Amino acid sequence: MTHHEPSHEGVERAERIERRWATLSTAIVALLVVMAAFAGIHQATMPQAHVETADPRTLHIAGEFVESNLGSAVEPDGSILVRAIGQQYSFTPACILVPAGTPITIRATSADVVHGFLIDGTNVNTMLVPGYVSVISARFENPGDHHMPCHEFCGTGHEGMWGRVKVIDKAAFQKLAANHRRLSCVDQ
Numbered sequence: 001m002t003h004h005e006p007s008h009e010g011v012e013r014a015e016r017i018e019r020r021w022a023t024l025s026t027a028i029v030a031l032l033v034v035m036a037a038f039a040g041i042h043q044a045t046m047p048q049a050h051v052e053t054a055d056p057r058t059l060h061i062a063g064e065f066v067e068s069n070l071g072s073a074v075e076p077d078g079s080i081l082v083r084a085i086g087q088q089y090s091f092t093p094a095c096i097l098v099p100a101g102t103p104i105t106i107r108a109t110s111a112d113v114v115h116g117f118l119i120d121g122t123n124v125n126t127m128l129v130p131g132y133v134s135v136i137s138a139r140f141e142n143p144g145d146h147h148m149p150c151h152e153f154c155g156t157g158h159e160g161m162w163g164r165v166k167v168i169d170k171a172a173f174q175k176l177a178a179n180h181r182r183l184s185c186v187d188q
């Protein structure tokens with residue numbers, strides 16, 4: 001005779017396994033809740049330390065983004081600091097000049113709407129948000145030219161908004177830097 005009634009031990013075993021899986025999944029959910037709570041509280045108690053602001057209305061008049069202060073400069077420690085702005089529909093400077101094999105810090109912001117800042121062939125890829133300063137670290141190993149398109153739709157002239165990054169030999173850059181406070185390659 002065959003019957004399909006599960007045996008007593010079978011039912012007990014199934015319940016045991018089911019309880020084990022229920023405990024495991026509850027533990028996973030509890031862990032995720034704790035992680036989310038920690039991340040939320042941690043963010044609230046320690047806001048990002050490096051949010052820097054720049055008023056787009058006074059960008060051209062005062063502060064670090066005035067036109068005479070844009071371009072590349074040699075810092076006291078030998079690193080290069082580049083300041084740039086994006087506006088409808090261009091970058092200033094339109095051509096950024098940097099030396100090869102040197103740590104470079106780019107500080108950039110927008111004078112109007114949100115723009116994209118991307119350097120072709122590198123991992124430099126950020127947004128220029130009006131009111132905030134975007135800070136990017138980069139290093140270009142080899143001399144050459146890179147395209148720098150705006151990759152965030154910013155208006156009717158968006159497709160024509162792009163700049164260039166020109167990487168030159170370190171010694172040649174230093175020579176130029178000796179005679180100019182701020183460098184760019186707009187006229188090259």
Ligand SMILES: [Cu+2]
Pocket residue numbers: 086087088089114115116150151152153154158161
């Ligand atoms: Cu743009």
